[in-house]
Amino acid sequence: MAKLTLNDLRKLRDEKQKTMAKRDPSHKDAQIIVGMGTCGIAAGAKETFNAIIDELDAKGITHVLVRQTGCMGLCHSEPTVEVIAPNMPVVIYGNVDAETGRQIVHAHIIGKTLVDNHICDKPAMDIVR
Amino acid sequence: MIPVHATVCDTLADLVQNSIEAGASRIELDVYTGPDAIRARVADNGKGMDRETLRKAKDPFYSESGKHSRRRVGLGLPLLYQTAEAVNGKADVQSAPGKGTTVFFEFDANHIDTPPLGDLPATLLGLMTFEGAYDLILKRETPKDGYKVSRGELADALGNLTESANLALAGAFLRSQEQGLMY
Numbered sequence: 001m002a003k004l005t006l007n008d009l010r011k012l013r014d015e016k017q018k019t020m021a022k023r024d025p026s027h028k029d030a031q032i033i034v035g036m037g038t039c040g041i042a043a044g045a046k047e048t049f050n051a052i053i054d055e056l057d058a059k060g061i062t063h064v065l066v067r068q069t070g071c072m073g074l075c076h077s078e079p080t081v082e083v084i085a086p087n088m089p090v091v092i093y094g095n096v097d098a099e100t101g102r103q104i105v106h107a108h109i110i111g112k113t114l115v116d117n118h119i120c121d122k123p124a125m126d127i128v129r
Numbered sequence: 130m131i132p133v134h135a136t137v138c139d140t141l142a143d144l145v146q147n148s149i150e151a152g153a154s155r156i157e158l159d160v161y162t163g164p165d166a167i168r169a170r171v172a173d174n175g176k177g178m179d180r181e182t183l184r185k186a187k188d189p190f191y192s193e194s195g196k197h198s199r200r201r202v203g204l205g206l207p208l209l210y211q212t213a214e215a216v217n218g219k220a221d222v223q224s225a226p227g228k229g230t231t232v233f234f235e236f237d238a239n240h241i242d243t244p245p246l247g248d249l250p251a252t253l254l255g256l257m258t259f260e261g262a263y264d265l266i267l268k269r270e271t272p273k274d275g276y277k278v279s280r281g282e283l284a285d286a287l288g289n290l291t292e293s294a295n296l297a298l299a300g301a302f303l304r305s306q307e308q309g310l311m312y
Contacts, residue, residue, distance in 0.1 A: 003276065003309035004302045009286045012298050020294060036146060036255060038204045041139045046248065049255050053296045062294035067258045070150055 020062045030064045030109055035080040037071025043078035044097060051098035052081075055105040064109060077120050083108050094120035136247025137167055137236070140212065143205040144171040144232050145256045145265065151175025153229065154263050158253075161270045162246055162312075167236045174229040183224050209234060216240040250303035257283065257299070258291050274311040278303065 004012075034040070034049045049068065056064055074080050077094030083104060084090050093104060093115060100118055107115045141158065148156045153175035161168040178186060185191040187210060192203030206222065209232070213220035218236035236243045253267055257280045266279040280290065283302070287295040 002305065004305040006282055006286045009283075009298060009302050012301075013287050013295070016294055016298065034255070036142060038143050038208070041142050041146075042135075046138070046142065046251055046255060050248075050251050050300075053254075053293060053300060056293040057297035062292065064293045065289075065291045066293055066296055067260060067291050068146075068255050069259065070146060 016062070030085040031083070032064060032066045032104070032109070033082040033084070034066070034068050035070070035072045035074070035078065035082075036068040037075070039071055039075035039078045040080065045079035047098045048079045048081065048096050048101040051101040052105060055102040056109070059105065059110065061105070061109065074120055080120060085109060085112070088112060089114075092120045093118040136244050137169070138247030138249055138252040139244075140209050140234075141169060141171070141249075142252050142256060143208070146259070147205055148173035148175050148230065149256075149259045149261065149263055151177070151230065156263060156265045157268065158265065159268045159270070160249065162238070163272045164238060166238050167243065167246065168234070170231065170233045172229065172231040177226045177228050177230055178224040179226050183222060186222070206232075212236070212244065216243040218243075250300060250307050253278075253303055254296065254300045258296070269306070269310070271310055271312045276306045276310070278306060 032052055034045050034052070036045050049066070053066055056066070072080050072082065072092065074092065074094055079096045081093045081096045081101065081104060082090065083093065085108060088108070091108070091114060093100070095118055096104065100115065103115050107113050141160070145156060145158060148171060151173060153173035155174050157170070157172040159170040186203070186206050189204050189207035209220050212218070213234055213236065216236045217240050218234060220232070220234040222230065222232050224230040249269070256265055264279055264281045266277070268277050269275050283299050284290050287299060289295060290299060
C-alpha cells in the first residue's frame, strides 16, 4: 500500500463529509469510552477499541465520539467500556472483548437496548475522576 | 515468563498513557525496529517525578495516591523493567519535577522472549483519543525508512479526532504509513 499523505487524508475527509451530511445524525452526542490503564491494555482493550471503530464505520455511523481513558478501577472486569448515549442510562460494561464491543454498537448505540451480562455499574468508588 | 503485556505496543500504550496522566502537553514517541534491536523512547513535558517518586514508581506495589487512593499496585514501569530484564534489554527513566519524564528502552530483537512489536497503528490511534490538548508526535524508524506523524497534524487534516468517521480515516492513514515502510 502506498503511504497516504496528509493531503490525501484531507480529500478522503471531504468526500466522507459529503456522504455524512446526507445521513441521519441521530447518534450524535453518543460517547464510547474505553478504559486503557495497564489493566485494560493487558486484557486486550486495544482489540476492543479497534472493533468498536471498525463496527461503527461498517454501519456508517459517523458521529459517535470514541475515546480512551485510564483505569476506571474495575481492573477485575477489564476491558471496560463506558457508554453515554442520549436518553439512555450511563453504563459501564465489563469484560468487553472485540465481539462484545461490536454488540455494544449494535444493541446500545443503534438499538437503544442494553447488552446483558456485561453491565458493571459505575466506576469503582475509590477512583477519582 | 508469562508476559502480561504481550506486545511492545502494549508497553508503549502504557507509557504514553502515563505521560497523558502526568499532564504533558507534548509527548514524543520514537520507535525503531531493526534486525537486531527494538528501541523506543517516550519523552514528555509533564509534571515529572522527584528521585524518591521515581524510585517508588519502579515498585509494583506503588501507585500515585491521587488516582487510586487506597490501592497499592502500579504495574506500568515495573512491567517494562521485567520485560527488559527477561530479554537482555535495558530500560531507563529520567525525570525532573516540573520538567517531564523520558523513558527509554531497548530489547534484543532476536531474544526468544522479546515480545512482538504488535499493532502500532491501532495503538497510536487509541493514544490520540484521550481527553486534553496534548500533542503526540511519533517518529518511526527502520534501518532504511521512516515516517513522522503527530496528533496535531491529524487533527488539522480531519477535525475532531474522536469522531468515529475521523477515527476510521486516521486509522487507515496510520496503517498506510506502517505498511508502506521499507526494512
